[in-house]
Amino acid sequence: MVKFFMAVLMMLNFSVATLNPTVALPENGAAVFLDGRRVATALEQDGDLYLPMWEFFCLADAEAAFADNQIKAVLPLRGTLIMQMGQTEGRLDKGEYAAEIYAEQPPFSRGGVVYMPLSLAADEMVMGYNLERRGNAVWLNAPKLYHNLSSDERFTLNLLTGVLYLNGCELCRLNLPSAGEPVSWYPPDKFGIHRTPAGNYLFQAGAMGSGALSFSYQLAAWIPAAGGEVQTCCVHSIIEPMPQPFWQGKSLWLADDDGSICVNDSTGEITRFTGEGQWICWWANERYMLLSGLRLYDRKKETLLDLTPLLLTPEVKAEAEEFLQSEWDFPISDSEFEWYWSYLNIGLPMADPVPELHFNYAEGKKLYFSLICNYRKNDNYGLSNVYKEYSLVYKLPK
Secondary structure (H helix, E strand, O other): OHHHHHHHHHHHHHHHHHHOOOOOOOOOEEEEEEOOEEEEEEEEEOOEEEEEHHHHHHOOOOOEEEEOOEEEEEEOOOEEEEEEOOOOEEEEEOOOOEEEEEOOOOOEEEOOEEEEEHHHHHOOOOOOOEEEEEOOEEEEEOOEEEEEEEOOEEEEEEOOOOEEEEOOEEEEEOOOOOOOOOOEEOOOOOEEEEEOOOOOEEEEEEEEEEOOOEEEEEEEEEEOOOOOOOOEEEEEEOOOOOOOOEEEOOEEEEEEOOEEEEEEOOOOOEEEOOHHHOOOEEEEOOOEEEEOOOEEEEOOOOEEEEOHHHHOOHHHHHHHHHHHHHHOOOOOOHHHHHHHHHOOOOOOOOOOOOEEEEEEEEEOOEEEEEEEEEEEEEEOOEEEEEEEEEEEEEEOOO
């Protein structure tokens, strides 16, 4: 009977220690909580906290290897972290480039166990957790976004791992842009989920980024209702409008910087186009695809047609030039107009006014476009950028 009560007491002490980080901890230790769940006990040394290497990389759902005093681990959305024992400098290897990182404390080994500084988990380049020390415990929390499609469908997106949860259970992993890229892809501040006609999900999110110039980007993914592996499409632009997902019967078209994909909503079959059709798709029907650069791809003949000269005819240009001559505050020569048209669709914000030619929509066998002639006009308040818009139509060949 005494042994029984002793066993019960030991179990109660263990349960209390698990729930209360301030008790039953080894000397120089601190409980580590990840998103409210206790996952490890950190070693405290000279006021700094460390975790065994295996437990440290489990925080990011990553696998690690150790050989020849070198630590290597593939981190989700960030690349391969490489560090040497006893050194604070390391790097993130993304294949085409590497980014340097700096730890506050170096990794070290004790009793055959490699320890990593826990502060590295809060480094934006490495993991990016929010880290908070509360007495004898450390709380790590991943930034998350939430979206309720209905009272029965509550989604949570982990911005560090890309894992999308449905009602607390992992649905899929999205390939979010990484903070470890050469440019900064700022995380989205919201996302949307829509039910598809076949009962699956369409994920959409957008945000900003910056490098040499600021840009916008948008993400989209078709997610099977049962979850699993998905392909995340990302398209970005500095100034141009970005194509949106669109439906063609049971097929969903998604734009990606590397081209477009077409998903059969019923079967989940994905078609990725190659060759002449490997471009961002703005619109498609059973035969034709309108690709980036206003190129019309004929899937039947596998030919590519540049629509720009067919839309921007000499008559259209002459009409626009006559208007600009009457509105501009100084005469424009033919050579200057030649320069003007050479900058079609490659203008930048706050730069010289240039013309733009954009696809608007399709209706039946007709594609509708807009020619926007930007120019500067001198008013009572000084120079200002204004524009005139021309509507253009292209009829699809039979």
